Amino acid sequence: MASAGYSAVVDRLMSALGRLPGIGARSSERLAHHLLKCPPEEAIELADAIRSARDRIRHCQVCFHLTETDEPLCSICRDPRRDPSTVCVVEQSRDLIAMEKAATFQGVYHVLLGRLAPLSGIGPEQLTIDALAARVQSGTIRELIMATNPNLEGDGTALLVANRLGDSGVKITRLARGLATGSTLEFANRDMLADAFSGRHPL
Amino acid sequence: MPTSRTLAIVIRTIEVFETSLVATLFTRELGKVGVLAKGARRPKSSMQGGLDLLGLSDIVLIPKASEALDLLTEAAPVERFAPLRRDLASLYAGYYVAELLNELTDLHDPHPKLFDAARITLRHLGEPELRSRRVLRFELACLRELGLMPALESCAHCGAPVEPRGGTIWFGLATGGILCEACRTGPPHVVAITSGELEAIRALASPGDAWRRLDPTSTGLARARETVGAVISHVLGHRPRLRPLLGVSTE
Ligand SMILES: [Zn+2]
Ligand SMILES: [Zn+2]
Numbered sequence: 302m303a304s305a306g307y308s309a310v311v312d313r314l315m316s317a318l319g320r321l322p323g324i325g326a327r328s329s330e331r332l333a334h335h336l337l338k339c340p341p342e343e344a345i346e347l348a349d350a351i352r353s354a355r356d357r358i359r360h361c362q363v364c365f366h367l368t369e370t371d372e373p374l375c376s377i378c379r380d381p382r383r384d385p386s387t388v389c390v391v392e393q394s395r396d397l398i399a400m401e402k403a404a405t406f407q408g409v410y411h412v413l414l415g416r417l418a419p420l421s422g423i424g425p426e427q428l429t430i431d432a433l434a435a436r437v438q439s440g441t442i443r444e445l446i447m448a449t450n451p452n453l454e455g456d457g458t459a460l461l462v463a464n465r466l467g468d469s470g471v472k473i474t475r476l477a478r479g480l481a482t483g484s485t486l487e488f489a490n491r492d493m494l495a496d497a498f499s500g501r502h503p504l
Numbered sequence: 505m506p507t508s509r510t511l512a513i514v515i516r517t518i519e520v521f522e523t524s525l526v527a528t529l530f531t532r533e534l535g536k537v538g539v540l541a542k543g544a545r546r547p548k549s550s551m552q553g554g555l556d557l558l559g560l561s562d563i564v565l566i567p568k569a570s571e572a573l574d575l576l577t578e579a580a581p582v583e584r585f586a587p588l589r590r591d592l593a594s595l596y597a598g599y600y601v602a603e604l605l606n607e608l609t610d611l612h613d614p615h616p617k618l619f620d621a622a623r624i625t626l627r628h629l630g631e632p633e634l635r636s637r638r639v640l641r642f643e644l645a646c647l648r649e650l651g652l653m654p655a656l657e658s659c660a661h662c663g664a665p666v667e668p669r670g671g672t673i674w675f676g677l678a679t680g681g682i683l684c685e686a687c688r689t690g691p692p693h694v695v696a697i698t699s700g701e702l703e704a705i706r707a708l709a710s711p712g713d714a715w716r717r718l719d720p721t722s723t724g725l726a727r728a729r730e731t732v733g734a735v736i737s738h739v740l741g742h743r744p745r746l747r748p749l750l751g752v753s754t755e
Contacts, residue, residue: 419596419599420746424749453558456589
């Protein structure tokens with residue numbers, strides 16, 4: 302898709318920007334114009350930030366969260382205060398960070414690096430399930446808490462993990478869902494109420 | 505602006521921008537539509553839950569010019585198909601239904617009967633012993649609705665009655681159905697099927713209850729699955745993505 306009237310260099314910038322998630326043709330054009338108009342050091346700083354992040358950040362060898370290249374394990378896996386017997390399984394590092402911000406979970410994580418989405422060509426092989434199975438086999442894990450998204454693809458991903466590791470003797474649980482704390486029953490929709498009923502627990 | 509309201513099954517979603525969603529919906533009244541749901545991923549969005557994959561929702565949209573995406577203004581969940589969340593085999597079968605709806609139908613080409621067939625199929629995928637037969641019935645419903653139903657009673661080419669010879673019948677994948685002895689050499693992609701297999705396909709394509717009584721272990725049923733799958737692949741021009749995952753055992 303060559304854009305009319307732009308030189309090859311600008312075209313290259315626009316098509317690189319256009320490959321970012323959520324960026325369409327119009328946005329990439331706008332961003333390219335911004336980068337060419339703003340102070341040069343600002344644009345170079347962005348390029349540098351991208352380069353050094355890509356050079357220095359990789360996946361933790363145990364949980365696949367992001368870590369610096371000189372550290373094979375991420376800061377959570379390295380932390381001796383974390384409980385290694387409870388593993389919270391998430392789709393992506395962004396979900397892990399949301400949980401860490403809430404600071405309510407003391408265990409460790411496993412990042413699947415995606416979710417089961419066969420219609421988009423993402424099967425078990427594209428996820429880090431083999432590595433999770435190896436972690437389970439090593440024997441320290443007592444419980445896997447499935448914290449994939451509460452939608453069909455997230456539920457499917459949880460099913461896949463449960464299916465694969467169901468016989469391993471490890472306890473597999475799913476995060477509860479239903480009513481939000483601080484909300485009112487009156488405004489809860491049918492699905493929220495149904496989830497809250499099925500996820501009820503003794504007082 | 506004029507709006508349209510209909511029931512819809514969510515067959516594909518793509519996250520766009522910060523909080524929006526582009527979805528492909530198979531609607532009952534409007535056929536397949538591509539919609540933009542602005543802000544659908546915001547925590548307080550009224551469309552949250554109404555755009556979950558393979559959910560059935562009551563939707564309102566503002567139709568746009570032919571090339572552009574329609575604008576979705578409401579999506580309220582009506583039915584969720586619980587079996588899809590209970591076992592992988594049901595989930596894969598559900599994804600297969602979505603793939604067929606997406607790939608076999610054209611935009612803005614309504615097929616209310618196919619919509620109803622999809623709904624019934626998704627609702628009952630949890631019965632393991634009938635699951636693959638329900639999928640087969642859905643495949644045949646797709647072919648029938650799209651005018652591609654293979655001929656099962658007389659020669660697809662000349663209309664003559666077809667007599668099985670030594671228990672074998674010729675079946676044209678491209679020409680759509682069984683062929684008489686005289687016509688079988690002409691058309692390409694002709695396979696031999698057994699009369700037991702033809703009986704199974706007939707039962708699966710019929711409205712009655714005979715398909716439920718088919719022997720699940722019979723070779724006729726297993727071969728019917730292959731032949732109907734081959735017809736689907738032929739129509740699509742490729743093998744469906746989910747096809748290899750069907751029949752994955754999870755028990
Ligand atoms: Zn780690
Ligand atoms: Zn003939």
